[in-house]
Amino acid sequence: MLCNWYSTISSPEVLRFTYFAHFLVATLSLSTGVFVYVKSRRSLAAKLFLWLVSVFSLWIVFDLIVWASSSGDWIMFSWSLLGLLFVLVFFLSFAFVSVFVCHRPLSLRTNIVLGMLLLPLLLVTPTRWNVPFLHLGTCEASENMWFVSYYHAIGLIIAVLIAAMGYFRYFREERRARQKIRYVIVGVELFLFSFLAASGGTSILVHYGYLTNFNLEPYGLFGMLVFLAMIALLIIRYKAFHIKLWGVQALIAVLILLSGFQLFLKSSEFAWILGLFIFLASMLSGVLLARSLRMESQKLALEMAHQNLKQIDRAKSEFIDIVSHQLRTPVSILQGTVSVLLDEDMSRMDKEQSRQLLEGIQRKMTKLSGIVDDIMKVTRVITGNYKCFQPVRLDSLVHEALREVEPLFKQKCVDCSVEIKEDLPIMVRAEAEVLKEALVNIFDNALKYTARGVRAWHQGRMGAGKIDVALKREGDYAVIAVHDNGIGIDESDKAHIFKKFWRAKNAVRRHADGTGLGLYIASEVVRAHHGKIWVESQLGVGATFFISLPIFEEKKEDPEEEDVF
Amino acid sequence: MISVLFVEDDLDQINLYRYAFEKQGMKLLPAVGAADTIDTALNAQPDVILLDLLLEDEYGIDILKDLKDHPMLKDIPVIVFTNFESLESRDRARAFHATDYVIKSQVTPKEMIERVRAIVADREKSKADSKGSSV
Numbered sequence: 001m002l003c004n005w006y007s008t009i010s011s012p013e014v015l016r017f018t019y020f021a022h023f024l025v026a027t028l029s030l031s032t033g034v035f036v037y038v039k040s041r042r043s044l045a046a047k048l049f050l051w052l053v054s055v056f057s058l059w060i061v062f063d064l065i066v067w068a069s070s071s072g073d074w075i076m077f078s079w080s081l082l083g084l085l086f087v088l089v090f091f092l093s094f095a096f097v098s099v100f101v102c103h104r105p106l107s108l109r110t111n112i113v114l115g116m117l118l119l120p121l122l123l124v125t126p127t128r129w130n131v132p133f134l135h136l137g138t139c140e141a142s143e144n145m146w147f148v149s150y151y152h153a154i155g156l157i158i159a160v161l162i163a164a165m166g167y168f169r170y171f172r173e174e175r176r177a178r179q180k181i182r183y184v185i186v187g188v189e190l191f192l193f194s195f196l197a198a199s200g201g202t203s204i205l206v207h208y209g210y211l212t213n214f215n216l217e218p219y220g221l222f223g224m225l226v227f228l229a230m231i232a233l234l235i236i237r238y239k240a241f242h243i244k245l246w247g248v249q250a251l252i253a254v255l256i257l258l259s260g261f262q263l264f265l266k267s268s269e270f271a272w273i274l275g276l277f278i279f280l281a282s283m284l285s286g287v288l289l290a291r292s293l294r295m296e297s298q299k300l301a302l303e304m305a306h307q308n309l310k311q312i313d314r315a316k317s318e319f320i321d322i323v324s325h326q327l328r329t330p331v332s333i334l335q336g337t338v339s340v341l342l343d344e345d346m347s348r349m350d351k352e353q354s355r356q357l358l359e360g361i362q363r364k365m366t367k368l369s370g371i372v373d374d375i376m377k378v379t380r381v382i383t384g385n386y387k388c389f390q391p392v393r394l395d396s397l398v399h400e401a402l403r404e405v406e407p408l409f410k411q412k413c414v415d416c417s418v419e420i421k422e423d424l425p426i427m428v429r430a431e432a433e434v435l436k437e438a439l440v441n442i443f444d445n446a447l448k449y450t451a452r453g454v455r456a457w458h459q460g461r462m463g464a465g466k467i468d469v470a471l472k473r474e475g476d477y478a479v480i481a482v483h484d485n486g487i488g489i490d491e492s493d494k495a496h497i498f499k500k501f502w503r504a505k506n507a508v509r510r511h512a513d514g515t516g517l518g519l520y521i522a523s524e525v526v527r528a529h530h531g532k533i534w535v536e537s538q539l540g541v542g543a544t545f546f547i548s549l550p551i552f553e554e555k556k557e558d559p560e561e562e563d564v565f
Numbered sequence: 566m567i568s569v570l571f572v573e574d575d576l577d578q579i580n581l582y583r584y585a586f587e588k589q590g591m592k593l594l595p596a597v598g599a600a601d602t603i604d605t606a607l608n609a610q611p612d613v614i615l616l617d618l619l620l621e622d623e624y625g626i627d628i629l630k631d632l633k634d635h636p637m638l639k640d641i642p643v644i645v646f647t648n649f650e651s652l653e654s655r656d657r658a659r660a661f662h663a664t665d666y667v668i669k670s671q672v673t674p675k676e677m678i679e680r681v682r683a684i685v686a687d688r689e690k691s692k693a694d695s696k697g698s699s700v
């Protein structure tokens with residue numbers, strides 16, 4: 001240690017803690033950054049994250065040199081770089097948040113402005129203006145307060161801009177995305193503000209005599225650990241960066257590292273050796289535990305996959321039975337009628353009788369054509385083969401779909417009301433006919449469950465059948481809600497009803513008028529249109545199906561509209 | 566005159582088979598749903614019941630069970646007459662004492678008429694045999 005102006009640094013506890021804090025944070029940051037980058041090399045967010053933690057780790061290294069070096073030259077060199085690296089950490093945090101939260105890099109204009117802000121630092125850093133002098137004899141040192149204030153001010157402004165970016169983006173996203181934004185912004189802001197406090201805050205407090213030393217500075221590094229914890233949470237819960245990681249694996253890694261770093265805090269040789277032994281034992285136990293858990297998890301996953309396959313197989317058989325029934329029905333009418341017409345005795349009939357039989361054939365042939373269309377739709381949905389997406393008015397599409405099912409509504413004595421809350425037309429990019437079919441399937445499904453309610457109503461068990469359709473704007477999305485007061489859906493079925501071949505427990509096994517794939521087709525079509533579909537329901541009360549689709553607006557195509565500067 | 570109760574929700578099937586059966590001097594009575602089937606069967610006491618499996622809101626197997634549980638209807642032969650083929654359905658039909666399981670698309674109306682005639686003839690023969698043995 002060169003200087004005594006960090007007088008208390010000469011105390012072993014403070015020194016050990018300084019090393020502990022610096023090495024721990026740098027190692028954890030770099031390990032996490034490398035892990036994320038290796039697992040997700042193509043992701044721009046992963047690259048930016050690695051750059052961020054690398055520059056931050058570099059700052060930590062130079063800061064530690066300033067604290068603990070015995071060389072005046074090294075202290076001066078390292079100290080002069082701290083300001084530049086400090087600002088780079090903030091710039092990279094900004095870029096990372098922009099990509100992770102807003103799904104696009106900073107615009108050229110923003111980058112130019114940031115570059116211009118960085119320019120004075122680049123010019124001043126290699127000179128003596130930032131750290132004018134360091135007296136080796138008295139260990140008196142001075143920083144250029146204008147320089148220090150400038151780069152801390154940039155850091156503060158960028159931290160505020162990041163918070164603003166997160167705030168405005170938050171209200172434009174759906175629930176799941178909002179949770180992710182919360183984690184990232186809280187993590188980044190805690191990290192940046194604690195970094196600001198560590199770097200600038202302690203300097204100001206010492207300068208004005210509120211503190212007598214810089215011992216609080218290393219604590220400011222721990223904000224990065226909060227940020228890393230948020231990143232780990234995002235990976236474990238939401239598979240951020242498209243990485244699959246168990247919580248247990250992350251915890252084991254953290255525990256092993258922590259048990260290793262506690263070696264820095266040991267005061268005697270014996271304690272250090274004991275600590276080393278514990279660290280090695282922890283590492284071995286952790287590896288074995290992770291392996292054992294992985295094997296158990298793989299076994300469980302295989303068992304679940306096996307059960308799933310059996311279920312799919314059963315459902316597939318049921319589907320084949322159903323489709324063959326659907327195809328056989330018109331065939332049996334055709335075959336039966338032809339055999340009657342060809343029979344010598346039975347073919348003697350009057351005009352009215354022959355007309356009736358031939359009309360039966362006609363109806364069944366139309367139905368057969370419809371069944372083949374249904375099967376083709378399923379194939380199209382499976383292969384994702386859509387022609388082209390055009391801007392269409394969603395409100396008009398909803399009305400068209402309702403007109404198609406209106407005769408069925410009347411036939412089954414179910415009332416239908418439509419409410420469109422927006423005055424302006426709501427546009428979406430869609431393949432209109434396909435999306436309309438999906439809507440028809442949803443209305444048809446609501447009608448099926450409500451028609452049963454109508455029968456229950458006639459039997460005095462339930463209220464009259466009603467279906468309400470509403471369309472409104474929610475942020476960047478148009479949301480269609482189809483509410484029925486039918487028999488509702490059991491909680492255990494909700495997660496499955498959009499799957500192929502699934503039939504809810506309270507649905508009668510009747511497929512006379514369809515293949516039973518209506519909801520599956522609807523869900524796949526909505527997803528192909530970058531939308532979401534979900535249901536909320538109470539058994540015996542009714543169900544509401546929601547479809548959310550991104551709104552198409554011409555203006556939104558210009559990224560400059562959303563620029564920070 | 567042989568009367569047949571046809572439990573079916575497809576009007577085209579009913580029209581076709583009503584025409585064919587009546588042309589052959591039989592009577593065909595349509596019914597939809599469990600309540601309608603039981604009522605019509607009790608009133609008309611048909612010789613044979615043709616039962617579809619996939620109905621509007623009911624499953625034919627449930628109606629079959631109701632028929633076989635009813636003391637006044639349990640002896641009426643029931644032919645499951647459907648386009649739905651599965652091992653499970655056949656097993657369940659057999660378990661509930663259906664006389665036969667026929668796939669609609671595999672028979673013509675004339676063939677169906679012959680089957681009904683054969684079942685009625687068998688039934689009458691068994692009745693005659695049992696009367697004879699009791700005497």
